[in-house]
Amino acid sequence: MNLLRFIRSRRVPLAILHSAAWFVPVVQRMEWLAEWKAELWHICDNCERKEQDQPGDMQQATMFCLGAFKDAFWLRWESPTSTFSEIFELRSPWRCIALLAGLAIIAGALAIYLPGVRKVILPSPYSNPQNLVLISPSGHISDPFPAIPLASFQSWKNNTHDLFNGMAFYRPTTARIVVGGHPGPEISVALASDNLFRVLGIPADFSIPKRQVNAERLVLSHSAWKKYFHDDPNITGKIVQIAGQKALVVGVIADDLWRLPGRIDACLLEDAHAMAALPPDSDGYVVADVKASDFPPPTNGQWQMSVPDPDIGSGNYDCVSLTERSKQPMFCFLFALALACLTLPATTSLPLGEYSENYTHTHEGNETRRWIFLAAKLALILVIVGLASLDLAHFSASINSLIAEYIQLGSSLCGFLFAFRWALHDQRRRCPKCLRLLTHPAYVGQSSRNFLGWNGTELICVGGHGLLHIPDMPTSWFSTQRWLYLDASWSSLFSDAYVGLL
Amino acid sequence: MEVEAKLSHTAAMILHAIHAGNVYGFSVMEVTGLPSGTVYPAMRRLERDGLISSRWEQQSIAEQQQRPVRKYYKLTRTGKATLESLYKRYPLLSRMIPLPEVNRA
Numbered sequence: 001m002n003l004l005r006f007i008r009s010r011r012v013p014l015a016i017l018h019s020a021a022w023f024v025p026v027v028q029r030m031e032w033l034a035e036w037k038a039e040l041w042h043i044c045d046n047c048e049r050k051e052q053d054q055p056g057d058m059q060q061a062t063m064f065c066l067g068a069f070k071d072a073f074w075l076r077w078e079s080p081t082s083t084f085s086e087i088f089e090l091r092s093p094w095r096c097i098a099l100l101a102g103l104a105i106i107a108g109a110l111a112i113y114l115p116g117v118r119k120v121i122l123p124s125p126y127s128n129p130q131n132l133v134l135i136s137p138s139g140h141i142s143d144p145f146p147a148i149p150l151a152s153f154q155s156w157k158n159n160t161h162d163l164f165n166g167m168a169f170y171r172p173t174t175a176r177i178v179v180g181g182h183p184g185p186e187i188s189v190a191l192a193s194d195n196l197f198r199v200l201g202i203p204a205d206f207s208i209p210k211r212q213v214n215a216e217r218l219v220l221s222h223s224a225w226k227k228y229f230h231d232d233p234n235i236t237g238k239i240v241q242i243a244g245q246k247a248l249v250v251g252v253i254a255d256d257l258w259r260l261p262g263r264i265d266a267c268l269l270e271d272a273h274a275m276a277a278l279p280p281d282s283d284g285y286v287v288a289d290v291k292a293s294d295f296p297p298p299t300n301g302q303w304q305m306s307v308p309d310p311d312i313g314s315g316n317y318d319c320v321s322l323t324e325r326s327k328q329p330m331f332c333f334l335f336a337l338a339l340a341c342l343t344l345p346a347t348t349s350l351p352l353g354e355y356s357e358n359y360t361h362t363h364e365g366n367e368t369r370r371w372i373f374l375a376a377k378l379a380l381i382l383v384i385v386g387l388a389s390l391d392l393a394h395f396s397a398s399i400n401s402l403i404a405e406y407i408q409l410g411s412s413l414c415g416f417l418f419a420f421r422w423a424l425h426d427q428r429r430r431c432p433k434c435l436r437l438l439t440h441p442a443y444v445g446q447s448s449r450n451f452l453g454w455n456g457t458e459l460i461c462v463g464g465h466g467l468l469h470i471p472d473m474p475t476s477w478f479s480t481q482r483w484l485y486l487d488a489s490w491s492s493l494f495s496d497a498y499v500g501l502l
Numbered sequence: 503m504e505v506e507a508k509l510s511h512t513a514a515m516i517l518h519a520i521h522a523g524n525v526y527g528f529s530v531m532e533v534t535g536l537p538s539g540t541v542y543p544a545m546r547r548l549e550r551d552g553l554i555s556s557r558w559e560q561q562s563i564a565e566q567q568q569r570p571v572r573k574y575y576k577l578t579r580t581g582k583a584t585l586e587s588l589y590k591r592y593p594l595l596s597r598m599i600p601l602p603e604v605n606r607a
C-alpha cells in the first residue's frame with residue numbers, strides 16, 4: 001500500500017524530472033528544472049481538481065515528466081560542449097563502438113528470445129550432465145538420427161547395472177493428438193521409457209497414480225501446452241488420445257529442460273509392458289547415467305563401450321557426455337575463428353600503416369588509445385559474430401543438430417573474415433590522434449611519373465591533425481600508407497568547432 | 503520580403519498555438535494534443551531560431567497566487583512573419599486553434 005501511495009504521489013514525477021535534469025548542460029540546468037517544476041505544479045493542481053475521487057493519481061503528471069528526457073537530450077545535443085553530438089557524429093570512434101555494441105545487444109536479445117540458442121548458451125538443467133551420456137554407434141556421434149534399436153536397449157538395460165546407474169530410451173516420432181473426441185494437430189512426441197526424467201535428474205514428480213484408467217503418462221512441453229491447449233490451467237489429469245493409445249497428462253515442463261536430440265512437443269512415458277509392445281527394431285536414442293565412481297570421466301568426455309554381438313562378434317559404441325555435446329558450438333566457434341585468422345592475410349593486408357616514431361614516442365597515450373579502440377572493435381566483433389551465427393543456426397526448430405553445426409561454422413567463418421577485414425580497413429582510415437574517420441580523399445601525383453615522384457590518394461583529418469598518404473603502387477621506399485602529422489600552426493585552417501571538440 | 507517558411511506542421515501548430523494566446527508549455531500541449539516530449543524541444547528550437555522569445559513572469563505575481571514562477575513564450579516579429587507565410591502553406595492551421603479575435607466574434 002505504501003508503494004502504491006508513493007507511486008501516486010508527486011514524488012515520482014519529481015524524481016523523473018531530477019533524473020532528466022542530469023542530461024541538461026550544467027549552465028542551463030537550474031532554469032530548465034525551474035520551468036519544468038512550475039509546469040508540473042500546474043499539472044498536479046489540474047489533476048487534483050479533475051479527479052476528486054482519486055486524489056493524488058499522478059499518471060498524467062508522470063507521462064508529462066517522461067517527456068522531459070526528450071527535452072533534456074535535445075538541449076544536451078545542442079550544447080556546444082556536448083559529448084552527445086561527438087558520440088553520434090558519423091565519423092566518431094564512439095559512434096563506431098556504439099553501433100557495434102548495439103549490434104551485439106540485438107544479437108544477444110535474439111539469442112535469449114530463440115529457444116534453440118537459449119538451450120546452447122544456458123547451463124544444463126540436469127543434475128549431473130558430465131555423467132549423463134548419449135550412446136551412439138561408434139563414429140556416428142554427430143548423426144542427427146536415432147540409431148539404437150529398442151531390442152539393444154532392452155538387452156543392455158538388464159546387463160549393464162555395474163556400468164550405469166540408470167538407462168532410458170526414447171524414440172522421437174509424430175502423432176496426432178485427440179482431445180475430447182476431436183482430432184487435433186500432429187505433434188512431435190517422444191515415446192520414452194518411464195524412467196527418462198529420473199535418469200536425467202529432473203526434479204519433477206510425474207508419478208500421479210493412473211486412477212482406474214488404463215493410460216500412459218504424457219508430459220507436455222510449455223510451448224505445446226500454450227499452442228495446442230491454450231494455456232489450460234486444468235490440463236493436468238486430462239485424458240487425451242495419442243499415437244493410438246490413451247494418455248493421462250501428468251505435467252508440463254519448460255522448453256529449456258529438453259536438451260536431448262530431437263524436437264519434442266510432448267513425451268509419452270511408457271512402462272515396460274508398453275515398451276515391449278513396440279517393434280524391437282524401432283530406432284531411438286539411449287541416455288544413461290554412468291557410474292562416475294567406477295568410471296571417472298575421460299578428458300574428452302567420451303567413453304567407449306563394447307557389446308558382444310552374436311552376429312558381428314562385438315558392437316562398438318561411443319558414450320558421449322551431455323556436457324561434451326553442449327561444448328560443440330564453442331568448438332565450432334573457435335575453429336571458425338582459427339580458420340579466419342589463418343585466412344585473413346590472404347584476403348587483406350595486415351599492416352596498419354606507418355607513423356612517425358618521434359611523434360608516437362611523445363604521444364604514447366594516442367598509441368594506447370588506438371590499440372584499445374582496435375581491441376574493443378575486435379572484442380565486439382567476436383561477440384556479434386558468435387551470437388549471430390548461433391541465432392542463424394538455431395533460428396528454426398526444424399533444423400537438425402548437424403545442419404545447425406554446418407550453418408554455425410559457415411556463417412561464423414564468413415562473419416569473422418568480413419568483420420576482421422572491415423575492422424582493419426576502418427582502423428587504417430582513422431586519424432591516429434582523434435580516431436575519427438578521415439575524409440576528403442584526393443588523388444595526387446601522376447602514375448606515369450611514378451619514379452620521379454609518388455602518386456596515390458591523400459585523406460585528411462577534419463580536426464587538422466594530419467594527412468594520410470596511400471600509395472597507388474607500392475614501392476620499396478613507399479610500400480604502405482604513411483601518416484603526416486600537422487603541427488599546431490595549421491590549426492587556423494580548420495574549423496574551430498571541430499578542433500574544440502577534440 | 504516574404505519570410506521563407508520551412509517549418510513542419512507540428513512546429514507550425516505550436517507557433518500558431520503560442521500566437522493564439524497559449525503562452526506556456528502545458529497550455530500548448532493542451533490545445534495541440536501533442537506530448538510534452540514534442541512540445542518543449544520544438545519550443546526550444548523555435549526560440550533558437552528567433553521565432554519565439556521567452557521571459558519569466560514577475561516573482562510577486564506568482565507569490566500572490568501561491569504558485570511557482572512560470573516561463574512565458576511569445577512570438578517575435580520574425581515569428582509573426584513566418585506564421586503568416588505558414589498560413590498559406592497550411593491553410594487549415596488557423597481553424598484548428600481559433601485566435602482570440604475569432605473567439606470574441
